[in-house]
Amino acid sequence: MYGTPALPPDFVSLPYANAQAPKGGRIILGNTGGFDSLNPFVRRGTVPWQLRFLTHDSLMARSWDEPFTLYGLLAESVEVPEDRAWVEFTLREEARFSDGSPVTVEDVIWSYETLGTEGHPRYLSLWNQIDRIEATGPRSLRITFAEQNRELALIAGLRPILKKAQWEGQSFADAGLTTLPIGAGPYVIDSYEANRRVTLRRDPDYWGADVPVRRGTHNFDEIVLDFYADGAILFEAFKAGELSALREFDAQAWARDYDFPAAQRGEITKTEITNEKPSGMTGFAMNTRRPPLDDWRVRAALIHAFNFEYINDALTGGVQPRITSYFSGSDLAYAPGPAPEDEAALLAPFAADLPPGTLDGYALPQSDGSASNRRNLRKALKYLADAGFTVEEGVMTAPDGTQLRLELVLNKNNRNDQAIADIYAQGLERLGIALDIQRVDNAQFTARSNGFDFDMISFRRALSLSPGNEQRFYWGSEAATQDGSRNLPGIALPVVDAMIDAMLDATEPEDFTRAVRALDRVLTAGRYVIPFASFDRDRIAHIRQMKHPPTLPIYGDGPEYMPQAWWWED
Template sequence: MTSKRIASYLTSILSSLALLAMTTSVMGSEHASDSPEPQHGIAMHGEPKYPSGFPHFDYVNPEAPKGGALKMAVVANGFDSFNPFDIRGVAAAGISTYLYDTLLVSSDDEPFSAYGLIAESLETPKDRSYVTFNLRENARFHDGEPITAEDVKFSFEILTSKGHPFFRNYYADVAKVTVESPQRIRFDFRPTMNRELPLILGQMPILPAHYWQSREFGDNGLTPPLGSGPYRIGDFEAGRSIIYERVDDYWAKDLGVRKGRFNFDQIRYDYYTDDTVALEAFKAGNFDFRVETSAKNWATAYTGSKFDEGTIVAEAIEHHRPTGMQGFAFNTRREVFSDPRVREALAYGFDFEWANKNLFYGQYTRTDSYFENSDLASSGLPQGRELEILEPYRDQLGGDVFTEEYQAPETEGQKGLRENLRSALELLRSAGYAIQDGKLVNKSTGEPLAFEILLFQKSFERVVLPFKNNLAKLGIDVSVRLVDSNQYVQRVREFDFDMITQVLPQSDSPGNEQREYWHSANVDAVGSRNYMGVSDQVVDDLVNKVIQAPDREELVQRVRALDRVLLHGHYVIPHWHLAKDRVAYWNHLQRPEMTPKNGIDLDNWWVRP
């Protein structure tokens, strides 16, 4: 660290201490007289859409019949755990959704609002410096034991101490947990303007303290755990299939947040190791519903009499949620990718236009933002409030952040692949590389520019291999390694890769989860979602600003600033996106007439009587 940076850092600490002292004083006097009213729900910004006592969400069918079975497929190498909250092992599909209830439930037709489930109401002051949850007296685990504040406290402590590292990051700003009564618990927060904390604490799965008292949290393996949600585990075959059975006397079935949902008597997941086999199994009637991720399959495989007659329905259903970022993700912990000029150069080797035309039947649009398909995406050059946010970092950021609009390289028009490869070579030469004997080598070390792309989906080879061939024209040696899904998960958790194809999903209300993706504190945290190894003080600051955004308008501008800095960091080579869900299902399934902005949710569907 330079002396200039040290001085700046010390100044920042002193300023923070002064602000902390002042904030503590203000908070102390405010809380003495602050008695917030209980509320049934809470919005991240503004007011929640649904009033107290609302009968059901607008996008469900409250008269949906209960019954029947839903058969699903998972393309993976099986599962070996019923604990989705532990970093070890691979959890069975559906566990966290169906077994465990949360304090609050988010709606699918608002940016980010949450309503009471286990918590009948919550209390939080205007500055959201703490939150108190009032639990429903009739909330029960499947064994009939009541859900109490002690269970909530236990869940927080076990998840943040022994659970996946995600929870420690997500709830890092919680300073104190106080059980005030069996049905009342309070969370006090560190001095921060983190307005999201009451909502994300509401997302916490509540585990039964009495069940885990005599068990080791990470060693339960395939012993069905005790939950409180709409389903419990029924039959299962280790690694191959699992059945969830609807709880007939589910304690929350008549609440507005649950009405019209979880209608199937059984939900079954069968595991397939090959997606082609899974597709044929679907068309043969071995399972009921499929989300299609392959453009080729969508264009060619969903044909025949069953589709013509309507026995199987294939629909591309529009949604309005952020599509996030999918791309080739660089592991910048690797020396070969430590220079952003190298990362930028390699992007010129990916010919999206060719792939879209020849592989994807023209179905996709190129992605140019980590927050694509939303008002959070940056565009053009920074101006107005976004420019004000970025201005203090001008000396730390490259000039192109302020003077050049980010745009992924394209090959349409006059910009053909040959021209792009020339641009790539110029960048690589500026980064110290030269061609020797047909290979691109680092002039200082003599090391060739070579790396491995790690995959677990064989279908993705048709995307990767043309990219590999294009880079070979520059003398770059790219190898492609295909591994099974379990090995892939483990290697990604430990950042044991050079490059992967990765999806970085986003919500319409980014907040604390951004730490997981970008903050330098998670560069070496095994299991974190900072796949690319982003470690940048400006990014850290912008992440904190996003978390502390006081209102929606400011959130949008701060996210755009973060998006722009990340794009100019060249941490990924962007792929493509589609603002539709491509789904196919057998016609005994029915869905509500209204599709919310977040897209389809099978838990709102039912079986035709």
């Protein structure tokens, strides 16, 4: 995106991959809930989330050690003009699907059009920004964009490529569980049992094993995905030796619960992985499409009623820092206090409509750590009074005489969120607010979040050091009304759209950073999410046979790191 890639043209492998890693071994990973589809590229159905990282290749691939940098995968070369009005890819002659057939320009063009018109909503935005896509040679194609957007050339390189011939005469969007999409990736689905298990087998004839971005990765011969009813049962399965690895997001549980017999015998290793990525946002999102959550004062009151210091101490031992903004913990985060002159200049045209505190400086409330949270509850009462609510016989009453009652939707497999919600409900009860906690399964949770059917909902949005067009899908006004979008709070502010545009239009890294910080400032001051603790490091407990390179990517853990860069060693 800016400057030149860090790796030279003749690089051997990615810095965090072991080019000499042995191939072999079988690992079992656990998921909660179930699945009724094995097509991760359409909206229909519940799919094992790991599939799209393992079974399909794209024209280019990320380096998780560099923001905004891609290297060739299916494409052996890429060409862009100075203004990035188009991008041209040339396919590798050796690129093959798992059935041995060649990956053609026709497959690529069909994949882009089909994903853009029938695929999951995450693919729609790019297609709407493409003017035309056309073959320019036997192994080359050009994508011309409909608007000026410097990141589109990179996004275009990351779409999964599917085999056109497989779908002739049948519906791509409505295909059932038995139709397995053919890909060109390192793994193929070997077998499955609906809602119970998926077995992935490493393709011994994988075409891209020696492509530099793939060398030393995808080393396990077999990856099994087992499904459990909930997180508690999954953890017991790990303790019993039925799973090979488990990611732990609770620092207190990490310190408390991993001293079981297998760990004492040295059969289990605890690995902590640092990262330099933004905190992202984890918490309870508030649906501004519904009153009274469309009033920032009500949202401010609900944030003040959330006694973070007490909850964090009770559930994590106070060892995890709080998320303070969407990009906190990184260079992209806005600095506390009033907006610097350069950020203020970007925001100035929207001054009349900015969330309170955007320019002057907004910070999350802090409590004294006691259970009472008296000072913040008093402030919450003041916000609610300003919004027209009154307390009548201990009940927070709206102007129409009804009690302020909110429904919070949780995934029943998330034990940590349930514990947080139970404590939070007690604080709201002291304000006379009723919190109805709905614990639902994976399928129901997905359906309710896709349809924005909630007052409040568990929310996790991971963010990267290279934010781009996906920010429109996360926070943009158009996405606020698009079913299935990730804009769960329903944010629809012209200033947010403008900051995303400024970020995408930037030609220098300094301009890009300034726009992201301004966006971060607006989103945080908008009080859309009640933030939890930050995942300041990644924690993986795993069998001792699972090994990883000593060099860590700046992004830390993720599916592109474990299992992709790990290997088996007795």
